[in-house]
Amino acid sequence: MKKTLFFLFCVSISGSGMGQTWQPVSSGIGFSVKMLGVTVEGSFRGLAANLKFNPETPTAGSLSATVDAATVDTDNALRNRHLREKEDFFEAANYPKISLKSTKIEKAANGYIGHFDLTIKSITKSVKVPFTFSQTDNKATFTGTFMINRRDWALGGNTFGMSNEVTIRLTVNAILK
Numbered sequence: 001m002k003k004t005l006f007f008l009f010c011v012s013i014s015g016s017g018m019g020q021t022w023q024p025v026s027s028g029i030g031f032s033v034k035m036l037g038v039t040v041e042g043s044f045r046g047l048a049a050n051l052k053f054n055p056e057t058p059t060a061g062s063l064s065a066t067v068d069a070a071t072v073d074t075d076n077a078l079r080n081r082h083l084r085e086k087e088d089f090f091e092a093a094n095y096p097k098i099s100l101k102s103t104k105i106e107k108a109a110n111g112y113i114g115h116f117d118l119t120i121k122s123i124t125k126s127v128k129v130p131f132t133f134s135q136t137d138n139k140a141t142f143t144g145t146f147m148i149n150r151r152d153w154a155l156g157g158n159t160f161g162m163s164n165e166v167t168i169r170l171t172v173n174a175i176l177k
Contacts, residue, residue: 019052019061022140022174029067030169033150036161042083044098045071051142051174053105055133058112063142064101065172068092069120088157095121100129114144120153131170138176145169 027047032039046068053061070092072083083089090098097119103126104115111132118127131144149164150156 019057020054021177022051022053023177024049024051024172024174026173028169028171031166032169033166034163035159040074040079042072042074044068045073047172049172051172053133053142055112055135058105058107061105062102063105063114063116064099066097066099069096069098088159089155091121100127118148118153120155123153125152129170140174140176142172142174143170 024047027049029044029047030041031043032041034040044067047065048067049063049065051063051065053063069090070084072080072090072092074080074083084092099119100116101119102114102116106113106115108130111130114129114131116127116129117124125148127146127148129144129146131142134141134143146168148166148168150162150166151164155166156162
């Protein structure tokens with residue numbers, strides 16, 4: 001009996017460092033880009049994610065998510081249609097998902113750095129995403145902001161006055177599964 005209890009204790013301690021599975025309950029995916037000196041804000045909906053993360057062992061974690069390209073919203077119906085349909089932008093009918101998948105997660109001075117493969121329109125590039133993770137009981141929030149060069153994903157073509165730099169903001173609220 002003592003051996004069995006000792007074994008169960010050791011298994012429970014060794015498992016505590018493994019990735020915890022989090023279920024997203026809400027999210028905010030936003031972006032901003034300058035157009036002729038004016039900041040255009042937008043967002044996406046339709047997040048689907050697999051979140052395995054333990055702040056004590058971030059290198060054992062894995063984070064992946066997709067959003068629906070057709071949900072892009074900039075509070076301008078004409079611009080939204082242009083972004084969704086045009087070859088120079090998301091072409092959502094041909095490329096319905098935008099995906100982000102971790103390749104490495106490490107501890108940083110002010111949180112974590114996630115190394116991710118970002119795929120937009122079948123073009124995959126590596127990005128670094130600094131993020132924070134805050135947990136209270138069985139609830140947690142992942143928050144990160146990073147920049148991309150839109151031309152790396154063939155977005156926007158030669159649109160006059162559009163900045164190449166796009167800031168992306170991610171917030172995911174989750175519960176422990």
